[in-house]
Amino acid sequence: MSSDNQSQILSRLQGIVGEDKVKTDQDSLDTFGKDWTKIYEPKPLAIVFPKSTEEVAELVKAANELEFAIVPSGGRTGLSAGAVAANGEVVIALDRMNTISDFNAIDRTVRCGAGVITEQLQDYAEEQGLFYPVDFASAGSSQIGGNIGTNAGGIKVIKYGMTRDWVAGMKVVTGKGDVLELNKDLVKNNTGYDLRQLFIGGEGTLGIVTEATMRLDRAPKDLSVLVLGVPEFEAIMDVLHAFQNKLDLTAFEFFSDKAMRKVLARGDVPAPFETQAEYYALLEFEAENEELVNSAMEVFEYCVEQGWVLDGVISQSETQAQNLWRLREDISETIAEWTPYKNDISVVVSKVPPFLREIEEVVNREYPDFEIIWFGHIGDGNLHLNILKPEGLAKEEFFEKCAKVSTWVFEIVEKYQGSVSAEHGVGMTKKPYLQYTRSEVEIEYMRAMKRVFDPKNVMNPGKVIDL
Ligand SMILES: O=C(O)CC[C@@H](O)C(=O)O
């Protein structure tokens, strides 16, 4: 792009959002040009901070006219490079659109600007005696618009579903610059195609979500957390099955001993119990009355009798419950110092054990010095596969080897009819592998949709699919 073009674009942006809301300093470009993927060099042209849907629509129209690309940006906590601007794009950061309004106690809904932080909504719901259930470790920085764009999942999906299930209505600016108000917050609205669903999880490739009405729920009462030591991976599924038959679980997570040891080594949280097991399951349920607690204890004893569980602990206080959760939630951040290879994959729950074993076998056989760290939302069939870079192995060589790992893993994903991205989206990192989960015909329909909503390919180009 010539410098004339660049200055034309910049002055147009300034005309729309105001001079001080267009940033081109190196610090802003570096910060807003990337997400947590960390493997791409950010190179945006500018970062703009609009305040309203109208301003966003003007920005998108300008992009169509002056032919520049847009990257929508929320809390930038994504792990698939969906919010990376590495090719001179204009980043639209929704941070200033962070108002919560129009709470409706009867409908149990609240309107959020796209820039509302997840935790801000969770706290707001709590103040109203209600609950916003989509939750994950990055809730303190991720934004509602980004959650919708990526259909964020997290640790409570087993009971509450993904972000998709909590969007009552939303406003989007399409890639053509049209403003759509979708679904009008209705529970029942059988009037043909539900366009909401295309933008939810569309990763900003069809348009930008600027506002949304989010549903809230009854607040769960007296949540209890159980951590169980499990000697064999296969037994975790028996444990899940046994507990699900008796209790309505709000979470069922797992992590390996290797993962937990890394968290414990930081010295912030105590070990759950002395017995060491190869894997741990973390369960959460509403212990509203004694009957439910007794029921949980009976299942626990049954699991011990069967040899599926070696030891366990049930939280006796809120602090203990939080500490048990930290054993699971702190893993991702803790292992970041080993420059891990990351993957986020899923299969139907019943196929999880052979699926994991097959992946483990191939990695162990080909690269015996690689340390695999398993954890994830196993109650939903979602595994997080992390591999730590061995000390002394150069980063480049490690990532070259990991590219091979990806191909083996995705071949196994295809064999098990799973997904190459369970909850982290496609972005740039999973784009080359989409065909392991989506058929060619399906991908062609996706391209056709992209052409309808964003004919000039200004919206987050190079993410999810290529035209
Ligand atoms: O870092 C990862 O691999 C997963 C991050 C996140 O989805 C989690 O469940 O902790």
Ligand SMILES: [Zn+2]
């Ligand atoms: Zn996760």
